[in-house]
Amino acid sequence: AQKITQTQPGMFVQEKEAVTLDCTYDTSDPSYGLFWYKQPSSGEMIFLIYQGSYDQQNATEGRYSLNFQKARKSANLVISASQLGDSAMYFCAMRDYRDDKIIFGKGTRLHILP
Amino acid sequence: DAGVIQSPRHEVTEMGQEVTLRCKPISGHDYLFWYRQTMMQGLELLVYFNNKAVMDDSGMPKDRFSAKMPNASFSTLKIQPSEPRDSAVYFCASIPGRARVTNTGELFFGEGSRLTVL
Numbered sequence: 001a002q003k004i005t006q007t008q009p010g011m012f013v014q015e016k017e018a019v020t021l022d023c024t025y026d027t028s029d030p031s032y033g034l035f036w037y038k039q040p041s042s043g044e045m046i047f048l049i050y051q052g053s054y055d056q057q058n059a060t061e062g063r064y065s066l067n068f069q070k071a072r073k074s075a076n077l078v079i080s081a082s083q084l085g086d087s088a089m090y091f092c093a094m095r096d097y098r099d100d101k102i103i104f105g106k107g108t109r110l111h112i113l114p
Numbered sequence: 115d116a117g118v119i120q121s122p123r124h125e126v127t128e129m130g131q132e133v134t135l136r137c138k139p140i141s142g143h144d145y146l147f148w149y150r151q152t153m154m155q156g157l158e159l160l161v162y163f164n165n166k167a168v169m170d171d172s173g174m175p176k177d178r179f180s181a182k183m184p185n186a187s188f189s190t191l192k193i194q195p196s197e198p199r200d201s202a203v204y205f206c207a208s209i210p211g212r213a214r215v216t217n218t219g220e221l222f223f224g225e226g227s228r229l230t231v232l
Contacts, residue, residue, distance in 0.1 A: 037220075037221075045207075047221070093157075100209075102147060104149070
């Protein structure tokens with residue numbers, strides 16, 4: 001069965017430091033996509049970054065990068081030079097391309113300290 | 115193009131009452147997902163549709179929840195009877211079908227319906 005695990009319920013990080021949010025996944029399908037979403041206190045879901053299971057290189061989007069380790073089934077999000085506005089809940093998600101089911105982890109609440 | 119539209123945005127009801135949440139996906143999107151967000155469980159997938167057909171509803175409590183998609187532009191999630199443990203934010207989201215994917219396939223979310231059952 002598909003599963004997404006985020007082991008860090010909460011994190012506190014000093015402003016300007018880099019942050020790594022952990023995500024491990026489990027699927028038997030070789031074709032899948034991995035996503036990260038940000039949910040600020042206002043509640044909307046904001047798409048951040050995507051990694052396909054066949055992509056050879058780690059995805060990057062501005063200050064966000066996805067550290068994809070396929071053998072370990074991990075897809076950690078790295079935020080460089082954190083800012084106060086990065087304080088939010090972060091969700092890791094997986095899309096199984098066999099049936100297009102999309103599941104989420106329980107999330108990590110990130111607090112950036114001034 | 116308008117985004118995913120959910121209604122109501124907020125609902126407060128008493129235990130035992132029927133609750134109906136509504137969702138209009140983005141036009142042309144073939145898949146529609148219903149998620150429930152709680153502090154303890156994060157975002158749980160309740161049910162999802164492909165071209166109006168239920169693909170998987172294993173995450174939905176069958177005794178009190180039901181989901182329908184009578185046409186491509188409308189879906190409902192009904193809870194009857196509601197209980198305090200149903201209090202949560204319910205999100206609807208949609209994505210295009212595979213043949214129409216021009217992006218990475220990320221979900222397009224509605225703003226959510228916050229349900230409080232007293």
